[in-house]
Amino acid sequence: MKQDSDAVNVPACFLSNHEGFLGSIKNLIRDFVVTEIDITGQRVNTAEAAQTPACASSDGHSADCKKRSHHSVSLDTDESADCGVDVTIPSPGSFDLSVILGQSVSEELEHFVLTLKDEKPTKQELSLGCFPDKTHRANVHRAVRHRFPFLMTVTIQPEIRVREDPDYRELSQLVTEDEAEDFFRFIDAKVRGSSYTFGPDDDKDHRTVVHHFLSRKFGKLVETKSFHDRGTTAISVRLREQGRPKKRTTEERKEEDIYTAFTLCKENLETLEAISYMAAALGVLPSDFTYAGIKDKRAITYQSMVVKKVSSQRLKEKAAEFEKRGMRLSQIRSVSEPLRLGRLQGNHFDLVVRDLRPHGASANTHTRLAALVKEAVGNVEARGFVNYYGPQRFGSGQSVQSDRVGLALLKEDMVGAVRLFFTPEEGDDPQSQAKRHFLQTDNAKESLALMPLSKARERLMLRALNRYGTGPDGCTQAWLNLPHSTRVFYPHAYCSRVWNEAVAHRLTTLGHSVRRGDLVWMREGPKKVDDAAEASSPQIHVVTDQEEQEGVYTLGQVLLPMPGNTVKYPENAMGAWFQERLARDGLNDCRFRVSNLKLNLPGCYRPLLAVPRNLRYQLQRASCEGGGGEVSGGSSRKTDWQLNGTTAEGKQDSLMLTLKFDLDSSCYATICLREIMKCDL
Incomplete structure (x- = not known):
């Protein structure tokens, strides 16, 4: 079960009214497997390591590479x-x-x-x-x-x-x-x-x-x-290049231009923790690694990465060392450029929910549970779920949530943000002891000696605080010592929390139909679509009175803005709600830029709803895991749910539910499960 802070970050507002059921997830690492779907629509653990160059012809030469007389x-x-x-x-x-x-x-x-x-x-x-x-x-x-x-x-x-x-x-x-x-x-x-x-x-x-x-x-x-x-x-x-690069020597330029791509499979590791370890082993900076998206810690995850200034041969030589730390590298090959954040279509999930049981005092029979699962999965497959940001976005399990750190950064309170960052958990684990020592003594050097080597972000911050001091300038340098993708995570967490609250307020006050002033994707007019993502530069339309009355749009087309400096807000009650919500946190004049930290938050538009694709599920008796014991088939097949599932002692085996589905990028499987089960996980 989640902490109270998590429950606040993900409001209790659902889309469907089925009963749901109880169960537990992530009992085992292998119960939660996440596989990135790349921009071509392939899962990265099955995609070919190298494609035949498009310009290659049967004789090994390329017509497109030959010189032309005119252009x-x-x-x-x-x-x-x-x-x-x-x-x-x-x-x-x-x-x-x-x-x-x-x-x-x-x-x-x-x-x-x-x-x-x-x-x-x-x-x-x-x-x-x-x-x-x-x-x-x-x-x-x-x-x-x-x-x-x-x-x-x-x-x-x-x-x-x-x-x-x-x-x-x-x-x-x-x-x-x-x-x-x-x-x-x-x-x-x-x-x-x-x-x-x-x-x-x-x-x-x-x-x-x-x-x-x-x-x-x-x-x-x-x-x-x-x-x-x-x-x-x-x-x-x-x-045009992004930014103006400084002049480099020929030798530096050759090294800088080396990019090696690979698929990373990690177990029970944060993405940034894995990167920090690999960077130290390879003698490069964490910022030399690029990736399309952050993946869960408590899971087995597959994702694409690109590292700069490291040859494919050198990376292969380190693969055995990385495997001892729960990281397997595959599909290692040379590429011409780094990855961009968001350069993916989504993720495929293979999940297991164990110890299924009904809510309340309902009869706990296999037939009853099978009916509850069938109804719940069918509703979410057909209608989707409220597209909340998941608890991972806010630093689940931390005493101080990441959104509070992000709010301090948006207010440019660098000292306050650092102290929030070092708020310890309850308990006496080494990380909490080191954080507690820093807050009590302001001694970054001693705290660094106490901080576990695996806590890369905390150690990077403490090194900078030891060097530059713990005043406003030193704290600014400490934040700058983190990679940009890590720095921007915290303001994004704050904006995500506001978005979660906004969508719950929108559904509670305006209902499940499209209203005048809502924002939707543009229905008419040309829109050039980039290869990477159709909605990368969406054309936003404000719903009119007539369109509301005629039911032109569906709830699945409605968007809410993630706060930023380029978005427009709904032209109904939700527009005023956003302004009041930001003002309540002292951000009524916020430019959503933190120039000292080189952070700019333009904002974006996020659909209210998300829909799982290619959804399949199966019920099994837990005692029969690994073979046989199937209770039900996939959601697209009608199944007879008649079996008692009793053991020789007259007790029922517990049931486990396996689910397989795809979600668009930035959609959360835990939120999809939450809608199916109607409980916090």
Whole structure:
């Protein structure tokens, strides 16, 4: 059972009204297995370690890598680098639209394209159909854009429409059609460090027009310049880097440019704890590791990672040492860039709930429990669950929750945030003793000697406090000593708590229907969709009176903003609620930036509801675990629930429930289970 603080962080507001049941999770580490689903829709523990480069042909050469007489795609890398690994822009032939869309829709799309070729600009659209599965939608968007760069994909969930991209038509009037197509493929690929060169153009005035167009339409993504080569002049376009890197020596640059990807399987370890150990063993910084998402501690988890400045050979040599600490590395290979946080589709869960029993004094029979499970799983499979942030987001089990630390940071109270960070748990374990000693003495050096080696974050903070002091400046340096992803975790935890309270208030006061002023995904209008995530830059629409009366939107389309400096708030009672809630914590004038710590919180939009996909479950007698003893089948099959399940002594075996399902990124399996079982876990 959870502590009171956890119950506050996750309000007791449910979506369905089934009875639920009791049970326990995470009795064993193997009862909770989390496998990351990468951006291509594959589970990372089954994905191929290396794909054949898209540019490779049967003779080992690439048509896309050959020089063209008029325009080219180039990469600013060593000549010896593989031309195809992780950097090649896929050719349109890489996607078979007849497979992705079906033959009839593919032919209809080809006909639609022909009608656009010779016509003036038009707003004509073609529907490609409805695609409920997010992975399928992403594949459709990617395939259509690569095959027809002059088309814009428009999402009206779950429907996808296509229309002509006006930016493409404008560019094709300035350069050749082939150049326009290749440029749009270059923009769509977003390959780090790549550049695109248009054909020779000795007309300065014309080059100026092209420069201005590219700056106006794509200035945030690219930078352009004209260069002279062998008596001709051409325009080169390069993707902008994030920030301006400092100058490095050739030797440093070669080392910095090494990236090695791998799949990490860890048991009973926090992601950051695992990273800290690997970093120390490899002689690099924790910040040299990048990952798509944080995974549970008390679980077996599989996730993708990339480490900088470490070769694949060196990582393989350390694999045996890491395995002794509960970390198994697989699929080790060289890549061209780090991972980005959020660069995943979601997670697959394999869960076991043990010791099932009804709520209250209900008859504890197998038949009764089977009926309760069937109803509960069916409701959540059909309707979803309230998309709360789970207790892990707030530092479950800590005396001081992470959201309180985040609030202090947002108020720029560095000393207060440090002291909250070092609030000890009850008990006399070494970590709590070290924290207690620091709060009582302000002696960071002595506290560091007491702090267990496994507590990487605490030790990083104490080292900085020992060096810079425990005043405001020293505490600021202590926070800066943590990786950015760790620093930003705490303000995010605060914003997550506010979001949890907001969704509970929204459902309690406005009910389960869509109301005027609610925020939803934009139903109409073009929306360019990035490969990584359809909703990475959502177009937000405010529900009107008429739309509320006509029931245009469903509750599953409603969003609530995560507080930040770029979001808009609902234009109904919820907008005022957010302002009052932030003011109550002294954040009515908060800019959601902590410049001293290089933190910026733009905010985001999170759906009220989440729905598990590919959900399967099975009931078994606990005594028969590992083979036989099946009581029920998956949720999509009707089952006869008639069996008594008694032992020779006349007592019933306890039942265990196994569940398998997928969730989108940032959705919590514990919250899904909470909705199914109707209890805090």
